[in-house]
Amino acid sequence: MWLKSHILLLYSIASEVWMAKQLDSRRNSPRGLYTVEDGGSAESNRLKRSLYEERSCRIRGCCTGRNDDCGFNVISKAAICYCDQFCTSSSPGPVDCCGDYWDVCDHSIEPTRSNEPWPSPTSGCYKDGRYYGEGAMIKDNCNSCKCFQGLWKCSKEVCLVRQDLIQHINSGDYGWKAASYSQFKGMTVEEGFKKRLGTFPPSRSLLNMREAPGKSLPEEKFPAFFVATYAWPEWIHDPLDQRNCGASWAFSTASVAADRIAIHSEGQITDNLSVQNLISCDTSNQHGCNGGSIDGAWRYLKTHG
Numbered sequence: 157m158w159l160k161s162h163i164l165l166l167y168s169i170a171s172e173v174w175m176a177k178q179l180d181s182r183r184n185s186p187r188g189l190y191t192v193e194d195g196g197s198a199e200s201n202r203l204k205r206s207l208y209e210e211r212s213c214r215i216r217g218c219c220t221g222r223n224d225d226c227g228f229n230v231i232s233k234a235a236i237c238y239c240d241q242f243c244t245s246s247s248p249g250p251v252d253c254c255g256d257y258w259d260v261c262d263h264s265i266e267p268t269r270s271n272e273p274w275p276s277p278t279s280g281c282y283k284d285g286r287y288y289g290e291g292a293m294i295k296d297n298c299n300s301c302k303c304f305q306g307l308w309k310c311s312k313e314v315c316l317v318r319q320d321l322i323q324h325i326n327s328g329d330y331g332w333k334a335a336s337y338s339q340f341k342g343m344t345v346e347e348g349f350k351k352r353l354g355t356f357p358p359s360r361s362l363l364n365m366r367e368a369p370g371k372s373l374p375e376e377k378f379p380a381f382f383v384a385t386y387a388w389p390e391w392i393h394d395p396l397d398q399r400n401c402g403a404s405w406a407f408s409t410a411s412v413a414a415d416r417i418a419i420h421s422e423g424q425i426t427d428n429l430s431v432q433n434l435i436s437c438d439t440s441n442q443h444g445c446n447g448g449s450i451d452g453a454w455r456y457l458k459t460h461g
């Protein structure tokens with residue numbers, strides 16, 4: 157098997173070399189004559205030549221690729237001109253093309269077509285260098301987009317993470333820097349309100365409450381600087397990640413209540429309090445992960461522990 161293909165290969169190479177030699181000798185000598193005459197011809201000569209050669213390819217027909225039979229014998233010049241595609245590509249230029257090649261052949265040859273199913277530019281869409289077919293759906297941050305007639309049609313939600321807003325904040329002098337948090341990516345501002353917050357505004361009656369008179373210190377007695385974690389390093393509980401559960405009312409209350417128990421007991425009781433207990437059991441006027449109120453949470457702790 158190996159021997160057979162080897163012999164076949166050798167034969168192919170040998171015949172290639174032989175053919176190339178033949179063709180070269182055929183093409184080289186006429187090209188020289190052709191070029192010289194072309195360069196320094198008189199007015200009458202040029203007219204005669206153009207009259208004669210004008211109809212070469214029209215008569216002979218045009219050929220694709222290299223086809224040395226696709227030529228025309230120009231007897232008066234003892235030369236052959238060609239009507240194949242190869243005549244345009246040989247160095248030093250298209251000197252052995254027939255005179256009417258450009259008019260007759262240049263645009264008549266169909267371009268080589270690929271059989272691969274590449275879509276035409278009028279269908280499908282691109283995004284970040286990737287091709288998507290007609291009707292494809294993708295998510296662009298918090299918006300969903302559909303490829304429709306070569307264009308992306310996207311919903312127009314305001315997203316929670318906005319690169320332009322982050323850049324705007326960071327280019328200004330606001331005393332803090334904004335960063336992109338991947339866990340917020342893909343959420344709309346509306347979803348952010350629903351899932352990442354969750355404390356209802358205090359009721360009117362609550363806002364109308366007044367502090368008990370005479371019980372607290374006057375304002376000047378408060379320290380100018382105070383941080384609870386510095387004052388009671390072991391007794392303050394870490395903030396918890398509520399994820400996409402809009403129950404900040406329960407997370408904050410459970411944590412603050414545990415801090416106060418630890419401070420009040422002077423470190424005797426530093427246990428965590430269960431956020432889940434509040435979310436699952438404090439259900440009167442509270443809505444779990446869909447929101448609740450702080451005063452309701454405290455009332456529950458006061459009555460149920």
Ligand SMILES: *[C@@H]1O[C@H](CO)[C@@H](O)[C@H](O)[C@H]1NC(C)=O
Pocket residue numbers: 394395396427428
């Ligand atoms: C309380 O919760 C924190 C997480 O915030 C955890 O690291 C700690 O181990 C918990 N303590 C107890 C006693 O379960």
